[in-house]
Amino acid sequence: MSSVLLVCKQDDVIRGLADILRPMNFQLIDSANSAAEGRRRLQEIEYDLVIVNTPLGDEF
Structure with missing residues (x-):
């Protein structure tokens, strides 16, 4: 894994x-x-690993 x-x-x-x-x-x-910023970044770069620490302020 590199990213x-x-x-x-x-x-x-x-x-x-x-x-x-x-x-x-x-x-x-x-x-x-x-969550919104994470989704934007996922559209720009294909990451090998994504770690999400919930809750996020905009996830609901």
Whole structure:
């Protein structure tokens, strides 16, 4: 795997997950703070892994 998208409304959680994933040598660690932003990024890039930490502020 070389790319991951982290979708979470909390920046500190994104940073923590990125810190855990960084030693796994992902070429791209990207993030989104909402479901809408995550969907936009998924249309732009084909990620190998997507991690979604729910609930998201705009998911309902």
